[in-house]
Amino acid sequence: MDWDTGNAAWMLTSASLVLLMTPGLAFFYGGMVRGKSVLNMMMMSFGAMGVVGVVYVLWGWSMSYGADVAGLFGNPFDQFGLSGTLVADGVPVAGLGNYPQAIDVAFQVTFAIITVALISGALADRTRFSTWLVFAGAWATLVYFPMAHMVWGGGLLSGAETGLAAKLFGVTDGAATVAPIDFAGGTVVHINAGVAALVLALIIGRRKGFGTEPMRPHNLPFVMLGAALLWFGWFGFNAGSAFGADATAGLAWVNTTAATCAAMLGWLLTERIRDGHATSLGAASGVVAGLVAITPAAGALNPVTSLILGAVAGGLSALAVGLKYKLGFDDSLDVVGVHLVSGFWGTIGVGLLGDGVGLFLGGGIRQFVVQLVIAVVAILVSGVLTLVIGLVLQRFMGWRVSHEAEVGGIDLAEHGETGYETLAQATVLGRENKEIRV
C-alpha cells in the first residue's frame, strides 16, 4: 500500500496534541478549585484517561465505527478489542486520509477521553473518586460512543440517507441534501459534556457553602497554563479533523485561532463593563469558549466570520456563567456556561455564518434548521441517558464524599495526599520527619 505519509505524520501529531489537552484540562480545572481539592480535580481528568483509554480499545471504537445498529450505535462485538480494525487479511486497513486506520483509532480515543474529562468540572470538591471512574466507563459506553456513531459513524445525526437530516430536506445522490455540519465535535464533545455536567450537578447537589462561602480559584497561573495547553492541543482537535495535511486543515487552524482571539476579547470586554476588571480567569475562560464555539464550525467558516462567531461566544459564555447562582445549581467550574452554551452557539452558528450555507451568507434557512435539530437531539439524548446513569450510580454507589471529607479537603480523604506542603502543616513543624514508614 502506498500511504500518504504527509497525512499520516500530521494525524499522528494531531492525536498526540489532542491527548495533551486532557492533562491541560487538569491544570485548567485544578487551578480553579480550592487548594484542598486540587489533586482530586486533576485526578478526575487523569482517571478519565485511564478508564476511557481501556474501554476504547476494548469496545469503544467498535461502538463508534463498527457495524451500525439502528442508526444509534455500532455493534460492540463487531471489532471488539480492535479485531480487524488495524489489520485485515494480513495487510493494514486504510483510514480516512490514505494512512493506516490505526492512526484514526489513535485520534478518536483522545476525543473520547477529553469529552469525559470535561464533565468533571461540574463535580469539584465533593465527588467520590470510585464513582467517578465507574461513571467515566459507563458514560463513554452508553452516551459518548453512541453519539460519536450517530454524528460521525453514519448514524441518526449524520448526513446518511437514513439520518434525521435526510428526513428533513430529502436525499440527493444517496446522502442528505442538507447534511449536518459538526466539523470536530460541537455536538459529540461539547454539547454532550455540557448537558451531562448539568444533569450530574443537579443529581449530586451543591457543595457545602455554595453561594455563601468564598470558593476562590487557588492558582490562576495554573488556569492560564491549562488554557494555553488546551489552545495548543486544540490545533490537533480542529485542524486534525481535516483527516489530512491539506487546505482544510490550514483553514481550520486559522479559523480556530481567529475565533479564540476574538472570544478572549469578547469575554474580557463583557466583564470589564459588568464587573470593572479584565481578569486573567476571564481571559483563560474566553479562550476556551472560543475554542469550543469554533469546534463544529472550523471547516465551514472563513476567518472573518470566525472572528464574529468567537466574539459572540466569549460574550455569551461570560454572561452564562452567572446563571448557576441565579438558578441554584452548582456547576462548579462552569462546564454548562462554557461548553454547553458555546458548543450550542457554535453548532447553530454554522447555520448562520457558514460559507455558502449559512443564513447570513446566502445559504437560506435550511442549514440552520438542520443544525438546530441535531443540537437539540444531542441535548435530549445526552440529558436522558446521563440522568439514568447518574441515578443508578446514586442508588448503588453514592456520588458524594462525607461532609467531613468535603470540608476538611477531598484530597486527603480520597487520595491520602495534599497538593501543598502547608496544607499538611509540615513546613514549620517538620512533622513529616518524625516517623517514616516504608
Added chain:
Amino acid sequence: MSKLVTGIIQPHRLDDVKSALEAAGVRGMTVSEASGYGRQKGHTEVYRGAEYTVDLVPKVRIEVLVPDADAAAIVDAVVGAAQTGRIGDGKVWVVPVDDVARVRTGEHGDSAL
C-alpha cells in the same frame, strides 16, 4: 523594665519603617506577615462574575523591645514612617514587659535588649 512596641502597618511601608527605627537606634526587631482589617474593611474580588468580599487584607506586624524611656520616640518613628494618611494605615501600641532574657548569654533586663 522595658516595653514592647507592636505596629501593624501597610506592607509597602515596611522598608521606610525599618529605616526610621534604625535611625532611632533600634538594633533588632521581629517582622511577620499578618492579615486583618480595621475601618478599611476588606475588598471585593470578582471571579467569573461572582463577587467575593475578602475581609482580611495583608498587613505586616513589626515588634520591637525597647527601654521604657525610648518607647514614646519609637512609636513616633513608626507612625511617622508608616503614615500615608489613608484608611488602612494600621495601629501601633505599647505594652509593659516584666522581664527580658537574652538566650545566648542569659542576661536579664535592659542589658538583654
